[in-house]
Amino acid sequence: MLFKRIIIGLLFLSLSNPTFAYKQETHKRIVLDAIAYMKAHPETTAYNKLKAVALAAGITVEELAQRLGQGAYDVDDFADTFICGAVTGDCVNAPLWGIAESIVNYTSYWHFQNHTQGVDVHGNDIGGYNYDKLTVWGDVDNMAATWLRGDHLDDGRGGQKGWFGEDSEYESYQITESNYRIDSYSNYSMYKDFETIPFQPLDNLAQYWYSKFWNQPNIQSLGFVMHATDLLQPHHTWTTSALNHSGWEGWVKDYYESERLNDFEKVTTALESFTVLDPSSSDIRPILTEGGAFSYANGGAVLHSTSHADRLVVAREVVPHAIAMVVHILNHAMTRF
Numbered sequence: 001m002l003f004k005r006i007i008i009g010l011l012f013l014s015l016s017n018p019t020f021a022y023k024q025e026t027h028k029r030i031v032l033d034a035i036a037y038m039k040a041h042p043e044t045t046a047y048n049k050l051k052a053v054a055l056a057a058g059i060t061v062e063e064l065a066q067r068l069g070q071g072a073y074d075v076d077d078f079a080d081t082f083i084c085g086a087v088t089g090d091c092v093n094a095p096l097w098g099i100a101e102s103i104v105n106y107t108s109y110w111h112f113q114n115h116t117q118g119v120d121v122h123g124n125d126i127g128g129y130n131y132d133k134l135t136v137w138g139d140v141d142n143m144a145a146t147w148l149r150g151d152h153l154d155d156g157r158g159g160q161k162g163w164f165g166e167d168s169e170y171e172s173y174q175i176t177e178s179n180y181r182i183d184s185y186s187n188y189s190m191y192k193d194f195e196t197i198p199f200q201p202l203d204n205l206a207q208y209w210y211s212k213f214w215n216q217p218n219i220q221s222l223g224f225v226m227h228a229t230d231l232l233q234p235h236h237t238w239t240t241s242a243l244n245h246s247g248w249e250g251w252v253k254d255y256y257e258s259e260r261l262n263d264f265e266k267v268t269t270a271l272e273s274f275t276v277l278d279p280s281s282s283d284i285r286p287i288l289t290e291g292g293a294f295s296y297a298n299g300g301a302v303l304h305s306t307s308h309a310d311r312l313v314v315a316r317e318v319v320p321h322a323i324a325m326v327v328h329i330l331n332h333a334m335t336r337f
Contacts, residue, residue: 023249023250023252023253024073024076024077025073025253026249026252026253026256027069027072027073027075027076027226027227027229027230028069028070028072028073029069029256029262030072030226030229030262030319030322030323030326031065031068031069031072031223031226031229031326032065032066032069033262033267033323034323034324034326034327034330035047035050035061035064035065035068035330036065037264037267037323037327038050038327038330039061040264041268045327045330045331046330046331046334046335049334049337050064050330050334052337053334053337057219064219067219067220067223068219068222068223068226069223069226070223071219071220071221071222071223071224071225071226071227072223072224072226072227072229074223074224075107075111075205075224075227076105076107076108076227077105078105078107079093079105079107079170080093080107080170080172080175080176081093081105081106081107081109081110081153081154081170081172081176082106082153082154082168082169082170082172083106083148083151083152083153083154083172083194084151084152084153084154084160084162084167084168085151085162086149086150086151086152086162086163087162087163087164088162088163088164088165088167089161089162089163089164089165089166089167090162090167091154091167091168091169091170092106092169093105093106093107093169093170094106095144095147096147107176109128109129109197109199110128110129110176110180110199110200110201110202110204110205111129111202111205111227111230111236112128112129112199112201112202112230112236112237112239113126113127113128113201113202113203113231113236113237113239113288113289113292114126114127114128114129114130114133114134114201114237114238114239115237115238115239115292115293115296116134116135116136116238116239116296117133117135117239120133120198120201121190121198122181122184122185122186122190122198122200123183123184123185124183124184124200124201124204125289126201126203126289126292127198127199127200127201128198128199128200128201128202128204128239129199129239130196130197130198130199131144131145131194131195131196131197132195132196133198134239134240135238135239136238136239136240136243136303137240137242137243138240138241138242138243139242140240140241140242140245141240141241141242142242144194144241145194145195148194148195149193149194149195150193150194150195151193151194152191152192152193152194153172153173153177153191153192153197154168154169154170154171154172154173155168155171155172155173155174155188155191156168156171156173156174159173159188160188160192173188173191177191177200179205179208180200180204180205180208181200181204182200182204182207182208182211184200184204186200202227202228202230202231202236202288202292203228203231203285203288203289203292204285205227205228206224206225206227206228206284206285206288207283207284207285207288209221209222209224209225210222210225210282210284210329210333211282213225213333213336214282214336217336217337222333225284225329226326226329228288228291228325228329229291229322229325229326231288231289231291231292231295231325232291232292232294232295232299232318232319232321232322232325233248233249233295233299233318234248234295234296234298234299234300234302234303234314234318235248235302235303236292236295237292237293237295237296237299238296238299238300238303240303243303243304244302244303244304244305244306247306248302248306248311251306251308251311251315252311252315252319255311255312255315256319259312259315259316261315261316261319261320262319262320262323263316263320266316266317266320267320267323267324267327269320270317270320270321270323270324271324271327271328273290273294273321273324274287274290274291274324274325274328275287275290276328276331277328277329277331277332279332279335284329284332287325287328287329288325290325291321291322291325294317294318294321295318295321298314298317298318299314299317299318301313301314302314
């Protein structure tokens, strides 16, 4: 078993880095561009309220933008999800192959919304990552499921054990999964075998942090919400860790400036495609699902094509929509003040 895992780990090192989200720099840049757009369009956005909030906090709008962007960036670094070996019982928050380029944390498995499936076992209208329910997948998905076969989500001391003992680094089921179990149901039996684990969807993660912000306004919590722009990354709504996932994200980062993926005219058009959030409700999941539906309907080509032309067609749609979604969320957030 140990030899098998070492071989799989080496295979992972030979692949391109399987980063599971838009590059962190891209997440931050989308937020910065959303606020820049608001500044350029104060008459149609809540920019003046945003500026007032910044000044009340004793910082500039630019500093506020940096802090919100950093929050969106930081979500990929959360050390809140540990998976424990079926044999060893050891619990870790990142795979061995993560050393290829950068650490990829298991927290990334909460960053999907599977539009190829309907209601999940939790009762969510659209579920998250679940290897057993994937309709598109590839080498990274398959090898992760092989590497982690039978492994369980850390549920604390006295919980699930491996063959050779027990370990716990973080009560991932009692804390992380519980936080994201919004308007849904779970029991621990769902989390005993990685290859059938039904991870909660990304919109629940974002809603958790937005509710924290709504109850007690905080720049960092609001920044964490902005990681939901992963819903405009087609791999996150078709749901696969493979099929050019990392290559596409690297391409977006590399060509963001030169191809003007943040074209404000396209952002204006994208804003009109979203339903404005109800100012009397703190639930932002409807607009997040709309964003996910857009990338699912318009971005599938990048799962199977690596041509610059194909990627450019998709990027010129999904990136402006990601910026627009952030603008809508910030407009709504400003109603809290």
